Amino acid sequence: MSASELVITAKQGFSDFELDLNAALPLQGVTAIFGPSGSGKTSLLNIVAGNLRPRGGRVVFGDEVWQQSDPGVWVPPHRRGVGLVFQDGQLFPHLSVRGNLDFAAKRAPDAGAGHAFRDIIAAMDLGDLLDRNPQTLSGGEKQRVAIARSLLTRPKLLLLDEPLSALDSARKAELLPFLETLKSQFNIPTLYVSHDVDEVSRIADRVLMLKAGKVAGFGPTDDVLSRFGLQAGRNPYEHTSTLLGIVDEPSPDTDLLAVRVGQGQIWLASDLALKPGTDIQLKISARDVSIATVRPEQISIQNMIEAEIVGIEQAKRPAFQTVALSVYGQRLDAVITRKAVSDLALRPGGKVYALIKSATFHP
Amino acid sequence: MSLPDLSALWLTLQLALITTLVLLIIGTPIAWWLAQTRSRMKPVFEAFIALPLVLPPTVLGFYLLIAMSPDTWLGGFWVSVTGDTLSFSFAGLVIGSVIYSLPFMIQPLQTAFEGPVKQAMQTAASLRASPLDAFFSVAVPMSVRGFITAIVLSFAHTLGEFGVVLMVGGNIPERTRTISIEIYEHVETLNYGDAHALSAILLLVSFFTLLSVFMFNKRYPAHVRV
Numbered sequence: 001m002s003a004s005e006l007v008i009t010a011k012q013g014f015s016d017f018e019l020d021l022n023a024a025l026p027l028q029g030v031t032a033i034f035g036p037s038g039s040g041k042t043s044l045l046n047i048v049a050g051n052l053r054p055r056g057g058r059v060v061f062g063d064e065v066w067q068q069s070d071p072g073v074w075v076p077p078h079r080r081g082v083g084l085v086f087q088d089g090q091l092f093p094h095l096s097v098r099g100n101l102d103f104a105a106k107r108a109p110d111a112g113a114g115h116a117f118r119d120i121i122a123a124m125d126l127g128d129l130l131d132r133n134p135q136t137l138s139g140g141e142k143q144r145v146a147i148a149r150s151l152l153t154r155p156k157l158l159l160l161d162e163p164l165s166a167l168d169s170a171r172k173a174e175l176l177p178f179l180e181t182l183k184s185q186f187n188i189p190t191l192y193v194s195h196d197v198d199e200v201s202r203i204a205d206r207v208l209m210l211k212a213g214k215v216a217g218f219g220p221t222d223d224v225l226s227r228f229g230l231q232a233g234r235n236p237y238e239h240t241s242t243l244l245g246i247v248d249e250p251s252p253d254t255d256l257l258a259v260r261v262g263q264g265q266i267w268l269a270s271d272l273a274l275k276p277g278t279d280i281q282l283k284i285s286a287r288d289v290s291i292a293t294v295r296p297e298q299i300s301i302q303n304m305i306e307a308e309i310v311g312i313e314q315a316k317r318p319a320f321q322t323v324a325l326s327v328y329g330q331r332l333d334a335v336i337t338r339k340a341v342s343d344l345a346l347r348p349g350g351k352v353y354a355l356i357k358s359a360t361f362h363p
Numbered sequence: 364m365s366l367p368d369l370s371a372l373w374l375t376l377q378l379a380l381i382t383t384l385v386l387l388i389i390g391t392p393i394a395w396w397l398a399q400t401r402s403r404m405k406p407v408f409e410a411f412i413a414l415p416l417v418l419p420p421t422v423l424g425f426y427l428l429i430a431m432s433p434d435t436w437l438g439g440f441w442v443s444v445t446g447d448t449l450s451f452s453f454a455g456l457v458i459g460s461v462i463y464s465l466p467f468m469i470q471p472l473q474t475a476f477e478g479p480v481k482q483a484m485q486t487a488a489s490l491r492a493s494p495l496d497a498f499f500s501v502a503v504p505m506s507v508r509g510f511i512t513a514i515v516l517s518f519a520h521t522l523g524e525f526g527v528v529l530m531v532g533g534n535i536p537e538r539t540r541t542i543s544i545e546i547y548e549h550v551e552t553l554n555y556g557d558a559h560a561l562s563a564i565l566l567l568v569s570f571f572t573l574l575s576v577f578m579f580n581k582r583y584p585a586h587v588r589v
Contacts, residue, residue: 049485049488049489050488051485051488076488076493076494077485077488077489078487078488078489078490078491078492078493078494078496078497079491081491082489083489083490084485084486084489086482086486090482090483090486092483092486092487092501092505093479093505094501094504094505094507103487103490103492103500104490104491107490107491107492107496108491109491149490150489150490153489153490153491159489
């Protein structure tokens with residue numbers, strides 16, 4: 001076994017899924033733990049941090065054994081030197097920002113050179129926040145404090161549990177550069193849990209792909225992402241809009257479910273026989289929405305609905321723009337090319353037709 | 364009208380203070396255990412601790428009196444160590460009051476220790492704080508309201524206790540005669556003047572104790588997770 005690997009072996013049944021992990025991760029750079037929710041990403045972090053103790057599991061960090069069953073070894077969480085940053089930062093509410101940072105600094109081991117308090121404050125740009133109360137911080141600020149607080153304990157390993165997931169897209173864009181700083185300036189081996197392709201492709205050196213509690217792939221970021229047909233800017237789990245609708249009277253000859261959204265109607269292929277009048281939530285990926293300025297005819301897309309443009313902004317990839325539409329008062333996003341926006345002369349206030357290629361739904 | 368004999372009031376305050384201190388020391392670890400455990404026995408313990416809320420104090424007092432008699436191991440042990448019986452003694456009153464007020468200490472603390480505190484303990488561990496360190500530096504300050512509520516409820520509940528004290532302690536002046544028993548005595552002997560005075564004192568002490576808690580809680584709001 002190499003001295004610079006984190007080896008994790010764990011097998012445990014949970015109420016909703018079975019975890020069966022076997023991984024050796026290089027202790028170098030950023031390793032993304034990637035997969036849909038419920039795939040076991042957070043369980044893996046908790047096993048490494050020592051918050052979960054699967055029977056018969058084994059965790060070895062370099063040449064330190066953290067968990068082993070025969071002979072039994074168990075290093076409790078506070079002796080592992082693992083910095084764990086949760087989704088919502090988890091700042092201590094009874095301490096100020098400075099108090100939170102001091103809490104960590106006081107408990108850092110003396111041995112070994114660490115980064116100075118003020119370097120870390122500067123890197124995370126916390127100078128103006130030190131005397132604030134955590135409850136008054138924005139989501140992104142909380143995360144920066146939480147990351148700085150972890151760094152101050154001089155961790156041997158950083159675990160970031162979806163640090164951006166609680167933030168809206170503008171805040172995400174603000175925080176991402178800090179995560180890149182974290183990587184380049186502090187060089188602490190990091191496990192980064194995420195289900196966002198964009199984040200992973202920007203930050204991770206390699207990806208451990210999890211599916212239903214098992215390792216589905218492991219390797220350099222681009223290899224793994226392309227093997228699973230994932231690419232930045234086309235996120236399988238995010239940027240969807242939600243439209244609320246009501247199930248209409250069925251039309252037996254089409255085998256389709258009719259859903260009323262405002263005065264418009266959307267057809268869905270469904271095996272579920274839902275009662276007319278049922279409320280229904282439609283999840284529509286922004287990629288599956290096209291825009292037409294006149295009502296198209298002779299087209300296979302059946303779902304077209306009148307909409308008004310309320311805003312246009314740059315999407316994540318330069319060639320694309322996000323067009324925010326209002327559909328009978330509900331927000332529907334479309335991601336289309338910048339060229340299309342200019343060719344069709346789309347602008348806020350314009351009346352258009354939204355063409356919806358597909359939708360998933362939850363009654 | 365002369366001032367009534369206040370020895371019963373002092374005895375009661377002493378009893379309430381000592382009971383609350385004992386409860387704080389034994390109740391905190393029990394509440395912590397209940398908040399953390401995944402044991403299937405948890406509901407059994409919870410039901411047992413809540414018993415004094417529903418049981419008539421006389422029933423509780425009766426069992427305690429039996430348990431404290433010198434024939435039992437507890438009562439016998441006490442006699443062999445102190446040379447005195449546990450029943451009809453101040454120490455016996457403290458034991459009775461501790462059991463009687465146990466739920467008033469444990470339940471607010473258990474509630475405070477559940478929820479955000481649990482996750483905060485994991486966070487503290489990832490910041491290299493040992494469990495004991497994290498308990499005092501994170502769990503306790505995050506649970507200040509729970510502690511204040513628990514302490515005041517236990518104190519106030521012990522102040523007003525009657526049935527258990529009467530059963531276990533009897534009615535021995537300056538030893539086991541607490542204020543509620545003294546008032547009962549005055550009423551029995553138609554000495555309404557002293558009953559009035561002592562009742563008013565107990566009423567005011569109780570009211571201002573509770574008032575201070577509510578004012579404190581207003582000034583020190585619960586930690587809201589945003």
